[in-house]
């Protein structure tokens with residue numbers, strides 16, 4: 089089976105590597121020449137734990153190849169996975185430009201029947217539109233379209249691909265569905281087969297539901313702060329109910345990343361297009377926008393104003409174990425701190441290079457956490473990297489001008505913080521004001 093993957097971002101590269109690892113011959117196509125050149129040398133264009141050794145192993149076994157020559161790859165393919173980006177348009181809808189370009193590229197190259205599998209997250213109805221495009225652009229061949237939405241998380245993408253909860257296959261054609269199911273069977277993950285529109289909706293509904301859980305727990309956290317309850321205790325007690333589930337109840341400064349923000353907006357737009365006002369989802373988005381500003385609010389309340397204050401930012405990526413800066417809370421926080429005329433010194437173990445190209449130019453970067461904290465008036469933790477969670481709390485006391493910490497990810501147990509002369513504000517928990 090000759091498999092081609094179009095687009096080598098988080099989804100395409102991980103899919104290509106994983107399919108090669110279970111024994112398929114996989115050619116990964118990307119339009120970005122520099123990226124392809126690096127991948128050919130075994131270098132991953134994304135930071136993702138475990139990906140490079142797996143890439144190299146499968147390249148050496150002659151199962152995994154990288155090319156910019158899409159035309160040739162599509163001509164030889166039995167199955168083509170589309171994994172190009174579907175970013176958001178200004179009105180919140182999904183931008184299908186890359187996807188449609190990929191469809192045109194494939195249509196103008198294929199010379200034999202082929203199955204096209206859409207991994208990119210696309211609005212309901214898109215796969216049928218793709219099918220129509222193929223019928224018009226490549227009437228000489230039979231192209232079956234299958235929806236196979238992706239559920240991997242950045243930072244644990246390899247693990248998720250081999251240990252996912254389900255593989256969703258949406259198809260009109262039974263034979264195409266069976267071929268795709270056979271390809272994925274070696275992963276040993278339950279396969280859920282359904283119709284195309286339901287498969288497309290499963291992806292958006294799953295992300296919207298998880299985003300709802302996060303905004304819900306963040307609202308409960310905000311109330312906890314005012315009524316003197318502790319969100320960690322509340323989430324633990326709630327999570328013991330199997331109907332609720334213990335995961336995705338971590339309160340913090342909201343969700344970011346390449347998926348939840350854009351997919352929630354796209355689903356709200358899908359609903360609006362059929363005159364359905366998705367009020368609940370709109371509230372989830374609004375709550376998240378406010379939550380990303382929570383630490384600024386707390387700092388302004390503590391200091392009055394932030395002008396001239398030196399603020400150390402710990403963590404810039406939208407979550408740990410990735411260098412992805414898309415929709416990270418740090419984008420909002422740095423913009424506001426700069427507008428407030430604070431001096432911002434930032435540190436992230438992995439995302440600093442990417443951060444430099446997207447954060448305001450006023451941000452200063454430190455090489456180490458200790459350097460960021462040096463003589464700072466306050467620290468803000470935006471990402472719960474292990475390096476911060478495991479940091480000896482005495483470092484804040486030793487390095488900072490005033491050890492005032494605003495923790496947006498509840499990295500420390502309150503009883504640990506209480507042993508130090510630190511002022512500590514977290515999310516949904518009592519503040520600690522031990523500063524002398």
Ligand SMILES: NC(=O)c1ccc[n+]([C@@H]2O[C@H](COP(=O)([O-])OP(=O)(O)OC[C@H]3O[C@@H](n4cnc5c(N)ncnc54)[C@H](O)[C@@H]3O)[C@@H](O)[C@H]2O)c1
Nearest residue numbers: 095096097098099118119171172173174186190208209238
């Ligand atoms: N990032 C995630 O964690 C994740 C998880 C699940 C689903 N998704 C969805 O998967 C899709 C891809 O997301 P991503 O984060 O991997 O994207 P990405 O932006 O990281 O990568 C997309 C890649 O496609 C390439 N590309 C664009 N047009 C092309 C073309 N015509 N031919 C060949 N290559 C082309 C780009 O150069 C880029 O390398 C999106 O729809 C996204 O919503 C993403």
Ligand SMILES: O=c1ccn([C@@H]2O[C@H](COP(=O)(O)OP(=O)(O)O[C@H]3O[C@H](CO)[C@@H](O)[C@H](O)[C@H]3O)[C@@H](O)[C@H]2O)c(=O)[nH]1
Nearest residue numbers: 238239240241242336337338340342343344345347406407
């Ligand atoms: O209890 C929680 C869990 C997550 N988050 C935040 O939510 C965001 C997203 O986290 P996560 O879901 O772990 O990362 P993603 O890589 O964005 O993965 C999500 O988005 C992908 C793209 O669609 C899907 O494939 C995954 O299933 C889905 O989990 C991050 O900012 C987290 O900090 C919280 O604030 N509290």
